[in-house]
Amino acid sequence: xxxxxxxxxTLSALRQEARRLxxxxxxxxxxxxxxxxxxxxxxxxxRERLTLELHDGAVQALVSAHQYLAALxxxxxxxxxxxxxxxxxxxQVRQALSEARDLINSHPPALPASTLASALESELADxxxxxxxxxxxxxxxxxxxxxxELALYRIFQEALSNVRRHAQAPRLRVExxxxxxxxxLQVRDWGRGFDPQGADAAALGGRGLAxxxxxxxxxxxxxxxxxxxxxxxxxxxxxPAGPWSEVELGAYPDSHRR
Ligand SMILES: Nc1ncnc2c1ncn2[C@@H]1O[C@H](COP(=O)(O)OP(=O)(O)O)[C@@H](O)[C@H]1O
Ligand SMILES: [Mg+2]
Numbered sequence: 001x002x003x004x005x006x007x008x009x010t011l012s013a014l015r016q017e018a019r020r021l022x023x024x025x026x027x028x029x030x031x032x033x034x035x036x037x038x039x040x041x042x043x044x045x046x047r048e049r050l051t052l053e054l055h056d057g058a059v060q061a062l063v064s065a066h067q068y069l070a071a072l073x074x075x076x077x078x079x080x081x082x083x084x085x086x087x088x089x090x091x092q093v094r095q096a097l098s099e100a101r102d103l104i105n106s107h108p109p110a111l112p113a114s115t116l117a118s119a120l121e122s123e124l125a126d127x128x129x130x131x132x133x134x135x136x137x138x139x140x141x142x143x144x145x146x147x148x149e150l151a152l153y154r155i156f157q158e159a160l161s162n163v164r165r166h167a168q169a170p171r172l173r174v175e176x177x178x179x180x181x182x183x184x185l186q187v188r189d190w191g192r193g194f195d196p197q198g199a200d201a202a203a204l205g206g207r208g209l210a211x212x213x214x215x216x217x218x219x220x221x222x223x224x225x226x227x228x229x230x231x232x233x234x235x236x237x238x239x240p241a242g243p244w245s246e247v248e249l250g251a252y253p254d255s256h257r258r
Contacts, residue, residue: 066097138176142246148242172189
């Protein structure tokens with residue numbers, strides 16, 4: 001009899017506790033929804049601010065650079081060695097403008113070519129034309145998810161821009177390999193090199209090296225840099241390939257194998 005009573009009391013206490021927990025859970029869920037909404041609003045207004053900033057800052061500067069270059073192009077003699085350089089500068093400014101406009105219009109920017117290999121090849125064509133560096137390029141065309149391709153392309157652009165600006169390299173070798181489950185991108189230059197631990201990189205350094213690393217990490221991979229003075233520099237980037245597909249050689253007019 002007594003035991004029965006005790007059991008009943010325990011049961012009723014448990015039911016009460018269950019009701020309390022349920023109410024608490026409902027409150028937490030409501031708070032989570034409110035927080036999510038607030039976070040989405042904060043993201044939206046930050047995005048709006050960045051869009052305005054991009055539009056009024058970088059885009060205006062690019063538009064005016066484009067005008068100057070177009071004026072210059074019309075003045076340069078067709079036989080002048082400057083002609084192709086100005087034309088290339090115009091193409092690059094146009095590409096930067098279209099990327100900035102895509103960002104403003106919320107389209108994710110896309111690769112400026114049908115495959116990563118051909119996008120790299122076309123950057124390298126510009127690089128070759130701008131100097132006397134011997135360039136080797138080894139790659140096969142394949143497709144990855146667009147964000148993955150774009151991130152690898154950005155990493156490559158930064159590595160190449162560093163070679164252009166800092167390396168004074170007589171020779172450059174770029175390799176893009178799909179070895180499932182990974183993609184490997186290697187940019188090796190035989191230039192002047194530097195001490196990655198030294199004051200040089202820290203003091204002079206912009207955000208380039210950090211952004212290459214960060215982009216690789218965001219893809220679940222890593223980007224390493226090896227360099228020493230006089231020995232050149234290697235950027236080695238290994239990231240998960242994600243879903244991928246091979247591209248038939250010749251399936252795209254701008255795909256290459258070298
Ligand atoms: N390929 C390279 N050859 C020689 N030095 C390099 C190379 N890449 C990077 N560095 C050195 O590392 C520094 C940091 O590079 P980075 O973070 O990309 O900044 P930034 O290119 O804006 O200077 C550079 O200033 C340069 O001294
Ligand atoms: Mg840099």
